[in-house]
Amino acid sequence: AQTVTQSQPEMSVQEAETVTLSCTYDTSESDYYLFWYKQPPSRQMILVIRQEAYKQQNATENRFSVNFQKAAKSFSLKISDSQLGDAAMYFCAYNAINNDMRFGAGTRLTVKP
Amino acid sequence: DGGITQSPKYLFRKEGQNVTLSCEQNLNHDAMYWYRQDPGQGLRLIYYSQIVNDFQKGDIAEGYSVSREKKESFPLTVTSAQKNPTAFYLCAIKTGGTEAFFGQGTRLTVV
Numbered sequence: 001a002q003t004v005t006q007s008q009p010e011m012s013v014q015e016a017e018t019v020t021l022s023c024t025y026d027t028s029e030s031d032y033y034l035f036w037y038k039q040p041p042s043r044q045m046i047l048v049i050r051q052e053a054y055k056q057q058n059a060t061e062n063r064f065s066v067n068f069q070k071a072a073k074s075f076s077l078k079i080s081d082s083q084l085g086d087a088a089m090y091f092c093a094y095n096a097i098n099n100d101m102r103f104g105a106g107t108r109l110t111v112k113p
Numbered sequence: 114d115g116g117i118t119q120s121p122k123y124l125f126r127k128e129g130q131n132v133t134l135s136c137e138q139n140l141n142h143d144a145m146y147w148y149r150q151d152p153g154q155g156l157r158l159i160y161y162s163q164i165v166n167d168f169q170k171g172d173i174a175e176g177y178s179v180s181r182e183k184k185e186s187f188p189l190t191v192t193s194a195q196k197n198p199t200a201f202y203l204c205a206i207k208t209g210g211t212e213a214f215f216g217q218g219t220r221l222t223v224v
Contacts, residue, residue: 006155033211043201045215091155093213100146100171101205101213105155 002027004094006104013082014112020067021077021107023092029053032096034068034075039089039106048090051075079109087111116140119204119216125224126191126198134189134219136204144207145187149173149200150218156203162187191221199223 003026013019025034036048051059051068058066063083067076079086092104116139126132136145144163148156158171162181176195181187191198199222205213 004155009153035212043218045203045205045213047212047214050212095207095211095213100158100161101207102158103148103156106153108153 002029002094002096002099002102004092004102004104006092006107008107009105010108010110012110012112013079013086015084016081018078018080019082019109021079021090021092021109023075023077023104025073025075025092025094025102027073027094027096029096032094034066035093035095035101036064036066036075036077037091037093037103038086039091040085040087045091049077082111084111084113117204117206117214117216119202119219121219122217124219124221126221127224129193131190131192132221134191134202134204134221136187136189136216137185138187138206139185140206140208140214141184142206142208143184145181146205146207146213147171147177147179147187147189148203148205150203151200159189159202 005024032053034051038046038048049061049064063080065078089106091106095101118137120135146161147159160179162168178190202219204216207213
């Protein structure tokens, strides 16, 4: 079964600085998708960024970017110019086509003013 | 969000009672999912359905039941067999086999 591991239960960053959240996954599939979701205190799950495994280019969405290393099965999220509103739980997720989506245990990000 | 409605937002259950959590979507997607989230933890899959009248167990299906009689609806029943039901429950739809979009969740508490 596919597994997703987030090894950092908590991280903190100074406002305006950069932070990287780590994620590794295990799969035997060759075609799949990876995601980062944000869960603020409201508990609403918000999609931050997605990466298709067949694409070598790392995905970028404004201040959010990923470092996707397919051979190493690694998928880290970099948040640049951190803002107070970035404080939340962040979940890494894996999904193969027509399969269920698997989530990591999450990383709680604190942003210090 | 985005056409996924979970109700109620808060639900209280007495010991031994069955309760049903509602999940409705108007996005015309086939795949729907139920996840359970415990404090400080990730999401664990309870059940999922990829088509009407069909559903599969996830990792923690014991003590739960579902139905999928309509494409728009995927209700989750927490039965008395679920010994530790207090948790946050999230319903999701999956688009084109890729990302999931979530409802706003239901907080279930046993009293």
